[in-house]
Amino acid sequence: MIEQETLTKRIMKDERTGKAVCPYCGVGCVISATVRDNMITKISADAALAPNYGMLCPKGAHLKQVFQRPDGRLAYPMLRERRGEPPRRVTWDEAIAFIANRLQDIQLAHGKDALAFYGSGQLDTEASYVFNKLFKGFLRTNNVDTNSRLCMSSAVAGYVQSFGSDGPPTCYEDIQHADVFLIIGANMAVNHPVLFQMIRKRRAMEANTRIVTVDPRRTQTAAFSDIHVPLAPGSDVAFLQIIAKRLLAIGRIERRFVRRHTENFNAYQNHLEGLDEDALLAACGIHPARIDELVEYLSKPSRLLSFYCQGTNQSTSGVDKNVALINLHLQLGEVGIRGAGPFSLTGQPNAMGGREVGYLAHQLPGYRVVTNDMHRAYVEGAWRLPPGSIDAKPGLTAVPMFEAAAKGDVRALWIACTNPAVSMPDTKVSQEGLRRADLVIVQDCYYPTETAEYADVLLPAAQWGEKIGTMTNSERLVVRSEQFLTPPGEAMPDWWIFAQVAKTIGFKQSFDFHSSEAVWDEYRMLTAGTPCDQLGMTNERLAKTSLRWPCPHPRHPGTLRRYTRRRFLTPSGKAQFHTPVYRPPEEKPDADFPLGLTTGRVASQWHTRTRTGKVPQLVKKEPEPFVEIHPDDADAYEVRDGEWVYLVSRRGRCYARARVTETIRRGLLFTPFHWGDLFHAETNANNVTTSAADPVSKQPELKFCAVRIEAA
Ligand SMILES: Nc1nc2c(c(=O)[nH]1)N[C@H]1C(S)=C(S)[C@@H](COP(=O)(O)OP(=O)(O)OC[C@H]3O[C@@H](n4cnc5c(=O)[nH]c(N)nc54)[C@H](O)[C@@H]3O)O[C@H]1N2
Numbered sequence: 001m002i003e004q005e006t007l008t009k010r011i012m013k014d015e016r017t018g019k020a021v022c023p024y025c026g027v028g029c030v031i032s033a034t035v036r037d038n039m040i041t042k043i044s045a046d047a048a049l050a051p052n053y054g055m056l057c058p059k060g061a062h063l064k065q066v067f068q069r070p071d072g073r074l075a076y077p078m079l080r081e082r083r084g085e086p087p088r089r090v091t092w093d094e095a096i097a098f099i100a101n102r103l104q105d106i107q108l109a110h111g112k113d114a115l116a117f118y119g120s121g122q123l124d125t126e127a128s129y130v131f132n133k134l135f136k137g138f139l140r141t142n143n144v145d146t147n148s149r150l151c152m153s154s155a156v157a158g159y160v161q162s163f164g165s166d167g168p169p170t171c172y173e174d175i176q177h178a179d180v181f182l183i184i185g186a187n188m189a190v191n192h193p194v195l196f197q198m199i200r201k202r203r204a205m206e207a208n209t210r211i212v213t214v215d216p217r218r219t220q221t222a223a224f225s226d227i228h229v230p231l232a233p234g235s236d237v238a239f240l241q242i243i244a245k246r247l248l249a250i251g252r253i254e255r256r257f258v259r260r261h262t263e264n265f266n267a268y269q270n271h272l273e274g275l276d277e278d279a280l281l282a283a284c285g286i287h288p289a290r291i292d293e294l295v296e297y298l299s300k301p302s303r304l305l306s307f308y309c310q311g312t313n314q315s316t317s318g319v320d321k322n323v324a325l326i327n328l329h330l331q332l333g334e335v336g337i338r339g340a341g342p343f344s345l346t347g348q349p350n351a352m353g354g355r356e357v358g359y360l361a362h363q364l365p366g367y368r369v370v371t372n373d374m375h376r377a378y379v380e381g382a383w384r385l386p387p388g389s390i391d392a393k394p395g396l397t398a399v400p401m402f403e404a405a406a407k408g409d410v411r412a413l414w415i416a417c418t419n420p421a422v423s424m425p426d427t428k429v430s431q432e433g434l435r436r437a438d439l440v441i442v443q444d445c446y447y448p449t450e451t452a453e454y455a456d457v458l459l460p461a462a463q464w465g466e467k468i469g470t471m472t473n474s475e476r477l478v479v480r481s482e483q484f485l486t487p488p489g490e491a492m493p494d495w496w497i498f499a500q501v502a503k504t505i506g507f508k509q510s511f512d513f514h515s516s517e518a519v520w521d522e523y524r525m526l527t528a529g530t531p532c533d534q535l536g537m538t539n540e541r542l543a544k545t546s547l548r549w550p551c552p553h554p555r556h557p558g559t560l561r562r563y564t565r566r567r568f569l570t571p572s573g574k575a576q577f578h579t580p581v582y583r584p585p586e587e588k589p590d591a592d593f594p595l596g597l598t599t600g601r602v603a604s605q606w607h608t609r610t611r612t613g614k615v616p617q618l619v620k621k622e623p624e625p626f627v628e629i630h631p632d633d634a635d636a637y638e639v640r641d642g643e644w645v646y647l648v649s650r651r652g653r654c655y656a657r658a659r660v661t662e663t664i665r666r667g668l669l670f671t672p673f674h675w676g677d678l679f680h681a682e683t684n685a686n687n688v689t690t691s692a693a694d695p696v697s698k699q700p701e702l703k704f705c706a707v708r709i710e711a712a
């Protein structure tokens, strides 16, 4: 395999430095690694480079330690004759021929939609482009979805409904100009630490700035804020509408902006005026003083910058929450100007790039959608496919994909760069889907993982630092990562693996990419003229600098802020007011399951811990699963601090060590979802969570389900 050698086997003897986007959160810090003899000797960040200007959080700073533990890497392709048996090493040729044959057999026997692909916002743009092209274009199934469905799909739908297009209007520089920071449903101190550091610096330097955090828990973020609004879980729409209604009542409307650049304001105003403020307040379960304080801040013109993440997205009313927040910005004219706007935080390093590539079940590259005839025809033309090749019907989204596998409708599941046996809501279903499918392909850089236990084929991926690839961070900044490490064994870049299978199936010409740069060039062309235009980001430019889209031609400097002319991407060019109605979370507590459970993250761990779980400095900070419980509830249910308890829901149970604390609301529990079955049987929080989802975005409610607590 000469091609493979030239792509990855560049052992670097001399000490040298390479830079790459941090493989963890969507802040997208650029990290410099000094390497000697294929070992990282130092991790640092360049004070002159966007977006982090020298800052790193402990996860990024401890990347060196990740590579000091070479065990646990998946280094060779492997096949498993029978489930439950150890896999045996095979050559790439064998593995790829096996996959190509099996996919075609299954397609022939059961139809195109018996195939499904489940990917990740941690794959680079090149990889995401190639799998999307293979499945939606050439295997002709839109059964392509990613963990972004569990993460970003409500944010996508919110932006599309209000502005006519996905993607944030804002950039990190806005932090330097904002007056009021509204952080709603995001624990930035923990999950976007470097960005939160920038906010704290601004707060320290400008005495008049204010930070408001809206979260049912008094998080680290809330602790650093001027106001903490400990609202009842799921009540964000009610909360935002009280604020908007009160501001309307005192005439806080940016009338000129509203008249010239928005539509549907009258309906919005009537809707708000008709709402019963007491009922909304009761739904939020907060002291009215919190409302007064925020209304006071916003009653005079002030630059409002709002950050939001899973506390709004992962909800059965996730899209409504996002739209209610954008409504508030439209009412105040706080969008398209410096220091203001609704800023959706992306979780994973390339969740933004994946959206641009169109890797959700209803999307196509360049913010196109499969349901639009012109969009399909354009992409078919670019891919040199006969008209009608791309299905006009959206494919299965994440949860229904695994449900279909559990029913035997989806027969082949290809999973890359995600660990759904741990991270999907209600893991009974995802695990049953994995068990029942005839063919499970798992492409990861580590082995074992919980999902790999179900795999028939294991494909070794090169990981961070071991390949060239491009990612887009939360502020639309597109950054090219360099290769400075040689991957172990025969691990290969993800895009190469997808292209190799495509060529073996018979799509030789369309997947004849010889480098990731060649993939980028093809993708970049497809974005021309779209809202996320990256045509001007040539390989030459990306090798030297990073750029924010839209960037339509090779001399274009990129775009710091969008909508500065107040022209939106709806057919009329005007932003849309909507009239969402507050709905509580779908699952209600009752006598058997009297408590609410919300789930999330800790600062020192990343998701299912395949990397951060190997770094002693990080593990020591949170060594085991825990559950936060209010002292009153601890009394009522006879739970002592530090004791192990079971959380039991209508679907299953998990256990964790009780942490009695006043930082959580009464009636609510919180547990992180980092500890899967490889840590210990029954520690996975997702044994308990519900797959009830937002009706529009299909994003599951990972932020609320009903449970009871039992002694373990
Ligand atoms: N350390 C670390 N950082 C990460 C990650 C990680 O695994 N570890 N993962 C990354 C990824 S992929 C993502 S998506 C982001 C997620 O980043 P965040 O969204 O900040 O993370 P979460 O902890 O899931 O949830 C945020 C907060 O929402 C609150 N919340 C729950 N219900 C509600 C509600 O109804 N309303 C409101 N307003 N708040 C609510 C929770 O109490 C929690 O504090 O983090 C990224 N960064």
Ligand SMILES: Nc1nc2c(c(=O)[nH]1)N[C@H]1C(S)=C(S)[C@@H](COP(=O)(O)OP(=O)(O)OC[C@H]3O[C@@H](n4cnc5c(=O)[nH]c(N)nc54)[C@H](O)[C@@H]3O)O[C@H]1N2
Pocket: 120, 122, 123, 147, 148, 150, 151, 310, 314, 347, 348, 416, 417, 418, 419, 420, 422, 423, 424, 425, 443, 444, 445, 446, 449, 461, 462, 463, 464, 494, 599, 600, 601, 606, 607, 608, 609, 610, 611, 673, 685, 686, 689, 702
């Ligand atoms: N209860 C609950 N569940 C949740 C959430 C929650 O808040 N609560 N949050 C949801 C959200 S927002 C997210 S984003 C998901 C995250 O959930 P997952 O995506 O399942 O979590 P990760 O552990 O990040 O899995 C990434 C996998 O990719 C592998 N990997 C890393 N780099 C590469 C690479 O370059 N190539 C390949 N092929 N593999 C690689 C890692 O080893 C790891 O196995 O979890 C979701 N699940």
Ligand code: SF4
Pocket: 022, 023, 024, 025, 026, 027, 028, 029, 052, 055, 056, 057, 058, 059, 060, 061, 191, 192, 193, 194, 195
């Ligand atoms: S803030 Fe996010 S991107 Fe930056 S170093 Fe930490 S985990 Fe990495």
Ligand SMILES: [Mo]
Pocket: 150, 151, 152, 347, 348
């Ligand atoms: Mo996420």
